[in-house]
Amino acid sequence: MTRSWGRPGAEDAGGALDRYAYAFLAGGRRRVVESAVVALTEQGALSLRAARLRPTGEVRSTHAVEHAVEHAVLAACPRSKRVGEVIDTVGRSQPVDDIARRLVFLGLLSGRRQRTTRAGRRLLAAVASEGTLPPYVLDGPAAVAAGSLRRGLLSAHPIPDGLGRTLRRMGKALDDDHGSSTESAPGGGIGCGGSSGGD
Structure with a gap:
């Protein structure tokens, strides 16, 4: 007899x-925090200028935070803090861990690498077609919308891991090439590999 653990199906999770x-399904931990920053800014609880988040001490929307x-976002920036630091800190926080754990339990996120599963992608496509979530x-x-909020969040995006490694390797290769060419040519010039002729 197969034991049922009572795990809900992905179709029931929506x-x-x-x-x-x-947000987690669409863009991972970073998207969760970015979405919270946007929501809090729209509520009037935060302002984002020059890539720094500042609490305003007020909430203009009808519902409280x-x-x-x-x-967690508000706690991460009691005064003024760079938006990238807030995203990193809150992305590793317990509330975001709880979201991930729940999505794994529902079968919408893979356990180890925390990637959206096929069921999660289907659910995202369905909710995107409904148009009920903020874009x-x-x-x-x-x-x-264009403005300081958009600029601040986009400027906080790191170079993707794969691209970062590639750029570092390219830089090292260029340094190595430069080092070998200066060694082969006296006086720091670039050697051309041939003699200049002579008497």
Whole structure:
């Protein structure tokens, strides 16, 4: 007899997920925090200028800050802090870990590498076609209206790991080439590999 663990199917998960769970499926931990920053800025609780987040001490929307991720963002910048630092700190926080754990349990996220599963991608496609989520949840900061918020979030994006490694290797190769050419030519000139002729 097969034991049932009561794990809900992916098709049942859609109604149980909030915007931050969808943000995780769409763009991982970083997207969760970026979405919270946008939401808090829209509520008037944060301002983002010159890539620094500052709390305003007020919330203009009709509902108070409710989600644990939003509380974590506010706690990460009690005064003024670079947006990249807030994203890194909150991305490793317990509220974001809890979202990941729940998505893994629902079969929407892989356990080890935390990548969106096929079921998760189907759910994202369905919610995208409904158009019920703010565009920045699914598409990231590029979907935010032009201005300091969009610039600040986009400027906080790191160079992708693969690209970063490639650029470092290219830089090292160029340094090695430069080093070998200066060694072969006296006086720091570039050697051409031939003699200049002579008497």
